[in-house]
Amino acid sequence: TATTPSLRTARTTRVVAHRGASHEHPEHTLEAYRKAIADGADALECDVRLTRDGRLVCVHDRTVERTSDGRGVVSAMTYEELCAFDFGGWKGEEHRGARVLLFEDLLKEALAADRPVGLAVETKHPTRAGGRLEAELVRLLKEYGLADGADGRVEVMSFSRNALTRLHRLAPGLPAVYLVERAVRPPRPPFAGHAGPGIDLVRRDPGLVGRLRAKGLRVRVWTVDEPEDVELCVRLGVETIITNRPRQVREQLEAM
Ligand code: G3P
Ligand code: CA
Numbered sequence: 001t002a003t004t005p006s007l008r009t010a011r012t013t014r015v016v017a018h019r020g021a022s023h024e025h026p027e028h029t030l031e032a033y034r035k036a037i038a039d040g041a042d043a044l045e046c047d048v049r050l051t052r053d054g055r056l057v058c059v060h061d062r063t064v065e066r067t068s069d070g071r072g073v074v075s076a077m078t079y080e081e082l083c084a085f086d087f088g089g090w091k092g093e094e095h096r097g098a099r100v101l102l103f104e105d106l107l108k109e110a111l112a113a114d115r116p117v118g119l120a121v122e123t124k125h126p127t128r129a130g131g132r133l134e135a136e137l138v139r140l141l142k143e144y145g146l147a148d149g150a151d152g153r154v155e156v157m158s159f160s161r162n163a164l165t166r167l168h169r170l171a172p173g174l175p176a177v178y179l180v181e182r183a184v185r186p187p188r189p190p191f192a193g194h195a196g197p198g199i200d201l202v203r204r205d206p207g208l209v210g211r212l213r214a215k216g217l218r219v220r221v222w223t224v225d226e227p228e229d230v231e232l233c234v235r236l237g238v239e240t241i242i243t244n245r246p247r248q249v250r251e252q253l254e255a256m
Contacts, residue, residue, distance in 0.1 A: 010256035013233070014240040015249050016120050017041035018223050019060065023244040026091040027067060028058040029098040033109055039247035043118030043155075044110060045222075048103050050133045055079040056103035056140065060124070066090070068100070104140055110153075111144065119146075120242070122157040122179070123167070131166050138170040149173035157196060177220060194218045199229050202236070209236040227252055 020032025021039055033044050047060040052075060064070045064077075070085030079102070088098030103121070110117045123133055137156070141147035146154045149171070156167050157177035164176045177194040180201065195217040197208060202221055212219050220240035221233050230252050233241050243249045 009237050010234045010253045013238065013253055014042040014220075015040070015246050015253070016043045016045050016118075016220070016240055016242040017246040018045045018242045018244045019047070020044065021244070021246055023225065026088045026095045026098055027060065028101055029087055029095070030101055030105070030109065031088065031095065031098055033101075033106060036246050037109075037113050037117055040250045041117070041246040043120050044106065045120040045122065045157075045242055046101075046103065046106055047122045047124050048133065048137060049074045049124050050136060051079045051082060052076055053078040053080075054132065054136060056133070056136050057082060058101040058103055058106055062124075064100075103137070107140065107144055107146075116151075116153065118152070119154045120157055120177070121154065123160070123163045134163060134166045134170060138167065141171065141174075147171045147174060149175055155194070179222075194220060196220045196222060196242075198222055199224050199233075202232065202238075203229070206232065206236055209238060213237065224249065 017036030019027035020029065021035035022032050025032035025035050028046060036044055046058045048056045049059050051057055057074065057079065059074050063073050064085060067090060068085040068087045069089060082100040085100065086096055087100055088095035107119065110119055121137065138147055141154060150173065155175040155177055157179055158164050159179045159181060164178060167174060168176055175194060177196045179196040181198055195212045199221055202209060209219050218239045220242060221238050222242035224230055224233055224241045224243050225245050230241060230249055234256065241249055
């Protein structure tokens with residue numbers, strides 16, 4: 001019947017928590033990621049940046065102004081300097097007390113969950129860090145036995161083809177997701193089996209998903225928070241939905 005493919009897709013769609021359960025909790029904090037795990041997310045999305053002293057931290061923006069009570073550029077500060085800021089209060093008084101999250105601590109949190117929880121790691125700032133960011137990411141993944149991609153637990157994502165190329169050289173087994181914001185026909189890196197268009201692009205051009213799949217790419221769409229967009233993704237056969245609202249999306253998929 002006409003509904004069968006949708007039902008099948010709904011039951012197998014992976015739900016990835018974008019910056020944690022970040023609709024209700026301060027993004028990229030332990031609190032937001034713990035909630036995402038409790039909400040049934042299959043994997044946790046995070047953006048990583050390198051501090052001045054070479055630590056990988058989970059921060060989306062170039063600066064800390066939007067998501068903390070501090071000021072300054074992440075890459076110009078040490079981890080210790082970043083620890084002085086509050087990363088929760090901007091979302092509401094009840095969230096006050098959250099500290100900047102080290103990628104390594106997020107990794108430990110995912111590994112400590114009582115079921116397999118994946119990580120979808122997006123590298124930010126690829127040009128300025130000159131490859132150091134990717135090297136540090138792969139070093140950490142190797143330390144935890146996660147760099148060969150064997151269990152499909154970690155995937156790396158970037159808008160930068162250069163960053164993905166560097167990651168592929170360092171860890172060829174890791175699934176690499178090429179993120180697409182505007183391009184209707186994204187170049188296909190020879191190594192990436194995955195494409196990540198934004199939901200705005202998919203809304204404007206729903207046929208894009210089929211074209212990407214026809215090229216053999218698996219499709220994950222970000223950031224899908226509205227029920228009608230979840231429905232559209234399922235109808236189009238999108239494999240992975242990246243959302244700020246993992247519980248709501250999970251419940252909608254289960255009810256389909
Ligand atoms: O999951 C991909 C998505 O996070 C890319 O956009 O700006 O939220 O990092 P951004
Ligand atoms: Ca991101």
